Amino acid sequence: MDQETLFTLALGLTSPWEVRNIRFSSEDRRLDIFVGFPRGSLFTCPVCGSKGAKAWDTAEKSWRHLNFFQHEAWITASVPRVKCDQGCGVKKIEVPWARSGSGFTLLFEAMIMIMAREMPVAQVAEIMDVHDTRLWRTLHHYVDEARSHLDLSEVKRVGMDETASRRGHHYISLFFDMDESQLLFATQGKDKETVDAFAKDLTAHKGRPKSVLQVCCDMSPAFISGVKAQFPDAEITFDRFHIMKIVNDAVDQVRREEATTQPLLAKTRYIWLKNPGNLTAKQQSTMNSLKNHKLKTARAYQIRLTLQDFFRLPTRQEGEAFLKRWYFWATHSRLPPIVAAAKTIKNHWDGVLNWFDSRLTTGLVEGFNSLLQAAKARARGYRSTANFITMAYLIGSQLNFSLPT
Ligand SMILES: [Zn+2]
Numbered sequence: 001m002d003q004e005t006l007f008t009l010a011l012g013l014t015s016p017w018e019v020r021n022i023r024f025s026s027e028d029r030r031l032d033i034f035v036g037f038p039r040g041s042l043f044t045c046p047v048c049g050s051k052g053a054k055a056w057d058t059a060e061k062s063w064r065h066l067n068f069f070q071h072e073a074w075i076t077a078s079v080p081r082v083k084c085d086q087g088c089g090v091k092k093i094e095v096p097w098a099r100s101g102s103g104f105t106l107l108f109e110a111m112i113m114i115m116a117r118e119m120p121v122a123q124v125a126e127i128m129d130v131h132d133t134r135l136w137r138t139l140h141h142y143v144d145e146a147r148s149h150l151d152l153s154e155v156k157r158v159g160m161d162e163t164a165s166r167r168g169h170h171y172i173s174l175f176f177d178m179d180e181s182q183l184l185f186a187t188q189g190k191d192k193e194t195v196d197a198f199a200k201d202l203t204a205h206k207g208r209p210k211s212v213l214q215v216c217c218d219m220s221p222a223f224i225s226g227v228k229a230q231f232p233d234a235e236i237t238f239d240r241f242h243i244m245k246i247v248n249d250a251v252d253q254v255r256r257e258e259a260t261t262q263p264l265l266a267k268t269r270y271i272w273l274k275n276p277g278n279l280t281a282k283q284q285s286t287m288n289s290l291k292n293h294k295l296k297t298a299r300a301y302q303i304r305l306t307l308q309d310f311f312r313l314p315t316r317q318e319g320e321a322f323l324k325r326w327y328f329w330a331t332h333s334r335l336p337p338i339v340a341a342a343k344t345i346k347n348h349w350d351g352v353l354n355w356f357d358s359r360l361t362t363g364l365v366e367g368f369n370s371l372l373q374a375a376k377a378r379a380r381g382y383r384s385t386a387n388f389i390t391m392a393y394l395i396g397s398q399l400n401f402s403l404p405t
Pocket of ligand 1 (some may be wrong): 045046048050075085086087088091194
């Protein structure tokens with residue numbers, strides 16, 4: 001077997017394509033593979049599919065291929081325009097090793113997709129020795145292509161949350177299928193329009209907004225009004241961790257105000273954010289030493305701890321009775337931040353109690369957020385929000401990429 005035949009087989013080329021010549025330069029660290037076809041070869045017409053199309057003229061084109069050990073490999077071919085025997089005119093054909101418009105072979109692109117899930121794109125670019133904007137173009141293509149085949153007709157329970165896309169007040173909103181644990185949609189912003197855009201995307205992928213019966217989110221008015229407008233049959237459950245965060249923030253505010261007159265509270269911020277069981281021995285003894293000082297912060301802390309028990313109750317009925325008592329206690333605490341937090345909960349009463357029916361939290365989305373933020377940190381940010389969103393799909397969706405094996 002000659003080396004041309006060997007490379008023809010190695011590349012998986014099928015008739016009429018064959019390797020014509022190979023040039024290997026160890027000096028340039030480069031392997032060039034020249035691909036061609038015998039004179040008189042017949043091609044498939046890209047218009048009608050007839051197998052009787054003949055080459056009309058050719059144009060030379062090169063594609064970057066997978067490295068051959070440490071050598072850059074390139075495929076160069078004279079790509080024909082063909083003239084079909086059925087009278088379809090002169091048309092450019094697609095080559096089997098690359099997709100139209102790409103300067104990479106399919107295998108090279110497959111490698112990019114695999115590596116980009118595991119390491120920052122800039123690092124992939126360095127390893128493969130290509131500019132990262134070309135890699136991003138490939139990633140966008142495959143993600144968009146895979147998303148175009150999504151079937152979202154089964155989506156019934158959705159979780160939504162936002163995450164920072166870059167420094168300053170820049171966010172993207174994320175929409176998850178809570179049953180399949182996968183990212184459905186990501187878009188710039190955290191306003192009501194993001195929910196509108198999600199509903200539109202869902203509809204474009206065979207989903208029906210009327211089939212969405214449960215939504216879990218935080219108490220942001222944007223999400224709430226978006227859900228009411230776009231998913232009229234959905235019941236909202238407010239995420240328990242966001243509810244607790246509101247009360248936690250209130251405790252911290254009480255502490256900060258009290259600390260201006262109470263030096264004992266200096267450097268105790270993190271103690272009040274924790275649960276008693278999670279305190280270190282040192283924090284535990286600090287907490288004990290503060291016990292007999294009738295601190296407002298300690299009262300606020302007790303109110304916060306008690307609310308945690310709400311989420312452990314077995315039924316909605318018990319939950320509601322408990323929450324009523326808690327609300328009365330909190331609103332009579334004479335601690336303005338706690339009163340405000342309690343009123344926020346009161347204003348979202350049903351969505352808070354819906355926890356007992358849906359048992360939904362956005363914990364899944366938060367977990368994904370931390371993966372995404374870790375990837376962003378490793379990448380030292382992304383050039384654009386579009387890149388960030390593509391990375392989110394790459395990490396958070398079970399997309400089927402049509403890649404060669
Ligand atoms: Zn034809």
